[in-house]
Amino acid sequence: MSLAVDDLQVYYRTLRGDVRAVDGVTFDIADGEIMGLAGESGCGKSSLGNSLVYLTGRMKYVGGTVDLDGTKLPIWDFEAMNEHRFRHISVIPQYAMSALNPTRKIGAMTADLVGSRGVPYKHVAGEFIRRLELVGLSKDVLGMYPIELSGGMKQRAVMVVSTLLDPSLLIADEITSALDVSTQKAVAEMLVEFRDRGFVKSMVVITHDISILYQVADTILVMYAGHLVEKAPADVIIGAPSHPYTRLLISSLPEVGVRYTERRLHGIPGTPPPLLAPPEGCRFRDRCPLASAKCVKRPPFRELEPGHHVACWEVGG
């Protein structure tokens, strides 16, 4: 087991109270697993990803545990996490394109970064250049400023830098969203390549685009309004989802080949509940076609079949 998250709760502090972005989340990631984390905007997927690496100022650790390779991560303690950050668990942030220091050349910035972890740059320089070449960047980029690279090149450079110390877990947050389809494909395939070559052991790939996850992820975890909805192998989520939310979501996605004139797709009526004082019980129940009186109690995230977890009272008996 690479990562084990148990009943994690991370809230945002606001003047009007706590926003329950990650509210009691329990899941595991196996060694070598690429887990896709999908959901709509505001469902807590980025908050979950971020909370495993660093809690920003307004985020508040409320409860739960995170174990990485059997070691408990002190995610509530910013300083103590420095030990693990980048070395054991690393992140490619959303908008990685602006994550690079604009005043430092790529090579110098990387030297600073590994130096801050007590690793001399010359120990990793050869490997760094080799990996840059693997993703199609020449070693000339070491002497370039970020502004000299295109969006796709920056994204690839950030990927190589974040995984330079071979972390156990990599969190890739919406890294393909701002790219053109051709670049998007190259970057997504690179994620799989990095796993296959052992640069990282396991991965959490966060995106709102489920069709990308189907291409690269082994399993997909769907979130809705701060709760987990369903986790299953990618084929099952796309082909035979169980939770009503997943089913409606998948059926609303247009594919190449589906035409408006032939088959009209439908969205999900309604909007997600506010996470500031969310309703008790299942958070999808206001929009759910199967909702019953039972749903005022929160459904457990139970295992229907091996590897297939669902949080719904109405499915699986």
Add this chain to the structure above:
Amino acid sequence: MSVLVELDGCTKVYRIGSFGSKRLTAVRDVAFGLDAGEVVSLIGESGSGKSTIGRLILRLSPLTAGSIRFMGEDVSTFKGRSLREYHRHAQGVFQDPFSSYNPIYKADRVFKLIKDTYFPAVGAREWAHKVGDALDAVSLDPAQVLHRYPHQLSGGQLQRLLVARALLLDIDFLVADEIISMLDASTRIDVLNLLGDLKARGLGILFITHDLSLGNYISDRTVILRRGVIVEMGETEKVFGDPRHAYTRMLLAAVPQLRHKWSADGDGRTVAAALEGDGIGSALVEIERGHLVRLEEGA
């Protein structure tokens, strides 16, 4: 069906750099037409000039060369009153609904602005009735959206309000520039279906997108742009079902699909071939009725 909008030889050159010392050709010699009751999707990657074309048609930026005709009249000749009259018939909705509104005004103020500018003589009761009809057409409940501030509404609601605003003008033509890119998956399809409903009411729609599956879902005809040049255009079934240009094929191979994995061996050669050369000098050739392809150099 009558031709609503007709572009011919449209070219747009931006001046960039300090004091406009450099020139950037964003759109080069683009020609296509759009009929009433037709959805044409304009598909391209970033920097392909797709948004520029939308802005040119709406007269939000001036054309460098070529002509755009709306119902037979040259758009570039419109000034003052005739330009305002043009905007009564042609409107645009853009990508980011959150920045299209003034955050300190209630969202429905956009309707009042329309009334003040275009319909000063219409009575309050009649106007309220018109607003009700427009909201109905975009399936919004007036009680839920009127007298609310933009931050109190969802992206889908804001985007639909903008479409309702355009409908108040009795428009014939709508430029929809990436209107659903910022929306969530569960609501975006409803806004897309809304375009289908508008088409059924006889509107001509230019649907600008980078997402091939969305273009394929809604449009009658498709225009594929690359670096400001049309590389392929034709009926949507033809362009998607039988793509002839290497670039179109590369796009189709790269788009992530729900039930088909990217082919493992990849299509490396075609990608490289498609990315070489910029197609200038070669001509658009009609390979079958209504299906035009730019010939590749050396092909």
